[in-house]
Amino acid sequence: MNESLNEEKSRLLWKKILAEAENMPTLPDIVNKVLEQIENPNSNPDIFKEIISQDPMLTAKVLKMSNSAYYGFSREIVTLSEAIIILGLDTLKSLVIAASAFKSLNQQYDGYGLSKGDLWKHSLATAVSATLITKIHNYQDTEKFFVAGLLHDIGKIVLSKTLEKYNKSIATLVKMREISFDIAEREVLGFNHCDVGAELARYWKLPELFVDVSKHHHTPDEAFPENGLYVKVIHIADMIAYDAKLGLGVDGSFYKRDRKIFQEFKIDRKTTQEIIPKVRTSIREFEKALI
Numbered sequence: 598m599n600e601s602l603n604e605e606k607s608r609l610l611w612k613k614i615l616a617e618a619e620n621m622p623t624l625p626d627i628v629n630k631v632l633e634q635i636e637n638p639n640s641n642p643d644i645f646k647e648i649i650s651q652d653p654m655l656t657a658k659v660l661k662m663s664n665s666a667y668y669g670f671s672r673e674i675v676t677l678s679e680a681i682i683i684l685g686l687d688t689l690k691s692l693v694i695a696a697s698a699f700k701s702l703n704q705q706y707d708g709y710g711l712s713k714g715d716l717w718k719h720s721l722a723t724a725v726s727a728t729l730i731t732k733i734h735n736y737q738d739t740e741k742f743f744v745a746g747l748l749h750d751i752g753k754i755v756l757s758k759t760l761e762k763y764n765k766s767i768a769t770l771v772k773m774r775e776i777s778f779d780i781a782e783r784e785v786l787g788f789n790h791c792d793v794g795a796e797l798a799r800y801w802k803l804p805e806l807f808v809d810v811s812k813h814h815h816t817p818d819e820a821f822p823e824n825g826l827y828v829k830v831i832h833i834a835d836m837i838a839y840d841a842k843l844g845l846g847v848d849g850s851f852y853k854r855d856r857k858i859f860q861e862f863k864i865d866r867k868t869t870q871e872i873i874p875k876v877r878t879s880i881r882e883f884e885k886a887l888i
């Protein structure tokens with residue numbers, strides 16, 4: 598049985614998907630402003646205060662998050678200036694992006710068997726687990742890993758509708774040939790959620806790093822060398838999120854992990870089992886504050 602699309606059909610479908618990606622609501626302007634600041638070595642607290650205070654909802658969320666158990670500060674934080682000083686710029690950047698990406702990620706995506714909230718949970722679990730890996734290795738720019746984790750599967754937002762028609766053929770191929778879900782996806786459609794995610798990241802004008810993470814989180818060896826560290830950590834974090842069975846969907850149990858990358862980062866079964874409960878607690882506290 599060959600359910601794969603022929604070249605012509607695949608090309609037409611890709612064009613349709615690109616048009617859909619282009620018509621997706623863009624991330625709020627504020628996210629792009631914050632992402633620009635992540636890339637800017639001269640960014641300072643005043644710039645952030647100015648950006649965030651333009652959005653009263655976001656200001657309220659930042660204050661609520663600052664006072665949440667996730668960050669565990671002992672005294673109440675009442676002003677944005679205080680929140681910026683106490684949380685630090687890096688944490689604040691992650692928080693603003695999480696609050697803004699929440700709406701898009703917190704939908705139902707039937708093509709991937711994801712109920713409402715599942716993609717958000719999986720994305721947040723990947724973000725938190727990436728942050729925990731950076732702590733093991735003492736990496737500095739944890740917010741980049743957090744945001745990369747949060748946005749790695751955005752391709753599913755666009756591709757889900759199409760996948761409703763093809764997920765059975767993809768699942769059959771996965772089982773028959775024992776291949777990774779992303780490979781089967783590409784074999785049936787001619788492209789997969791990674792290709793679509795990279796295009797969406799470009800339309801959203803996200804920095805190149807996040808384009809590369811979307812594109813290669815299942816094939817980290819193919820990432821640009823300068824993004825390799827991020828892509829590899831997100832690859833591991835993604836698999837840990839699936840091990841934790843957070844937002845598993847129809848595909849989550851069928852991705853192949855790159856064992857040599859797990860070895861390179863010294864993440865064995867024992868470390869994974871230590872990370873999972875921490876991820877669960879963190880996302881519970883994060884969500885309590887955000888929703």
Ligand SMILES: [Fe+2]
Nearest residue numbers: 749750814815
């Ligand atoms: Fe993925």
Ligand SMILES: [Fe+2]
Nearest residue numbers: 719749750835
């Ligand atoms: Fe994922």
